[in-house]
Amino acid sequence: MGSVRFQPLQGMSDIASPEVFLWQALERKARETLRIYGYRELRTPILERTPLFIRSMGEATDVVQKEMYRFEDRGGRDIALRPEGTAGAMRYAAGLGPNATGERLYYLGPMFRCERPQAGRKRQFHQLGTEALGPPLPAADAECIAMQVQILAAWGLGGSEVKINTRGTPEDQVAVASGLREALRPVEGQLCEDCRRRLDMNVLRVLDCKKAGCRERAAALPPITDFMAQASREYLDEVLRLLERLNILATQDPGLVRGIDYYAHTVWEIVHSGLGAQDALSGGGRYRIELEGAVVEGVGFAMGLERVVAVLQAQGQTGEEAADRPRVWIVTQHPSAFEENLLLAQTLRLRGVACGMDLAQRSLKAQMRAANRAGAAWVVVRGEAEMTSGTFALKEMATGQQQEVEMPELMERLEVLPA
RNA sequence: GUGGGCGUAGCUCAGGGGUAGAGCGCCAGAUUGUGGUUCUGGAUGUCGCGGGUUCAAAUCCCGUCGUCCACCCCA
Structure with a gap:
């Protein structure tokens, strides 16, 4: 605490x-x-x-x-x-x-x-x-x-x-106030303590008093429009x-x-x-x-x-429905890919794509969990193999399907507009 | 300004004088390159804060701050 x-x-x-x-x-x-x-x-x-x-x-x-x-x-x-x-x-x-x-x-x-x-x-x-x-x-x-x-x-x-x-x-308001006071004066003793005070301070308030006795008295009054x-x-x-x-x-x-x-x-x-x-x-x-x-x-x-x-x-709304979610999460399998991935994230962001990645270089499993928690639609995994082949492992989180793609296709699949 | 309820783990809460608990969440594992379900293990607290009573206080008392609800009033 x-x-x-x-x-x-x-x-x-x-x-x-x-x-x-x-x-x-x-x-x-x-x-x-x-x-x-x-x-x-x-x-x-x-x-x-x-x-x-x-x-x-x-x-x-x-x-x-x-x-x-x-x-x-x-x-x-x-x-x-x-x-x-x-x-x-x-x-x-x-x-x-x-x-x-x-x-x-x-x-x-x-x-x-x-x-x-x-x-x-x-x-x-x-x-x-x-x-x-x-x-x-x-x-x-x-x-x-x-x-x-x-x-x-x-x-x-x-x-x-x-x-x-x-x-x-404003003239009506003066007439209403004095009219109400006149009508309430005879029953003043039956009003609650607050309403007796209101009688002089703010007569209108007697009309919406919550106490049963006052409500009865108020209901018996002519509507204020009569004044x-x-x-x-x-x-x-x-x-x-x-x-x-x-x-x-x-x-x-x-x-x-x-x-x-x-x-x-x-x-x-x-x-x-x-x-x-x-x-x-x-x-x-x-x-x-x-x-x-x-x-x-x-x-x-x-x-x-x-x-x-x-x-x-x-009504059941929490705001979660409207929460921002990254489109892509970039996962680093091997330290050798970390800086390249940092650059990929930057490139995507410069093109307006919301994306996230773990900067603490935690385990692959931890990064995948983070991607899932953030609600990312796609995950790009890059590690040793991808660094040598120059490809990207692109995984669609909803279906779990994954394939190796090259840069142009990656951008296309992520619906990134050409630079 | 007045009256009442409540402050214990990140969250929801149990415990009401004798070494601090649950569920959820979090972290880590389940033959080492993959999330969500499941299983196993783990960490976390000045018990809101300050004072008092007591051998001993999360627990009783006082104060204070916050919170919730109502009054007054207002959106």
Whole structure:
């Protein structure tokens, strides 16, 4: 067992083979789908000034209050590791000014939140997120959800469910909050301790409390859309209608709440049963953020890739399926052939053929075992006999058949293009 | 931030005061130029780390780090 000294920090871990192949395939397929929808990658810094995150997510949110990796740099600046991707994208979008409308961005990378790890939650985790900038358009929201569904399909991920709701405009949100408080005040004593606190802090959270008593009270409430303006209700209806038109299955969920301040109008989640308590694969919504005098509007989502990987692994994928395997393994029977074999390996690699060989000059049997373990399709054996005859013993591992060939045929059989 | 479970070989785990175990994997052999199946043999550990109790601690106690799960909250 290793010493404690150099274990990874709590909630952070190495992503190694074979799991890393799962990640690579995931990223490749996602990028391809995003390309089809006209999205371009934006790579923002991982460190930003803390106020950017506060402005973007909201002073009162838990992420800002207690989950950021926040510290002073050597110049005394208040900086933080990004806890989510939208803020950096918004800083970029604000710089575009009026040209932002129509811009489609995605990001893919690590995010950091200093929380207690549990199933589906790490301190360094990875998100894929998108931002489609522009003023509210139901079609933009519907298309964004459709794209996500297509990404999940490209990953071969089954069994997920889209839940959708609206937060209305900022004015609606004020009306919703006071309406809910008014409706809950008479039954305050029957709510759990957390919900009594939520009543003042964040009423919406009462709607998705897990305690049975609170659920009953919440179920008796009118849907939050009742407190909203007519136009906001119509906006959601239009999104739902368009989703139906696009053959995307989405369930309206009046209890769906999303905690970050910048959401306005459509919000949604994609959940997957079997993920444990953190069952959201993805969360998204329409937002409106004021930054440095500019207003940035758009619609987007963030997907938690660790959770996606967890689902794929539960479906039986390990990454081994996508693992790299050498095409050829070069085996040295006699020391006299070693350097010639080294040169052969180099030649093959220069021509793009993945090949491996044992550099430690172990026994023939050990080299054959290594070839088998690496999953090489072919083995080239060269020893004393081959050195004198100038030939190569070429063995096909799947069939066990072997024959002596000369250089041109060797290259042909290995499907190496002429130099 | 709160609560609970768990840290023993590379991996999965058994052992709960008296000299450290299994399976898998790994290494080497089975008439010396051939892998996968089989057989035989072999190596591997500060029992996470630090302290305490004891004649004696992997085992009991305290602390700490990590891990898993849940709460809070979130992707």
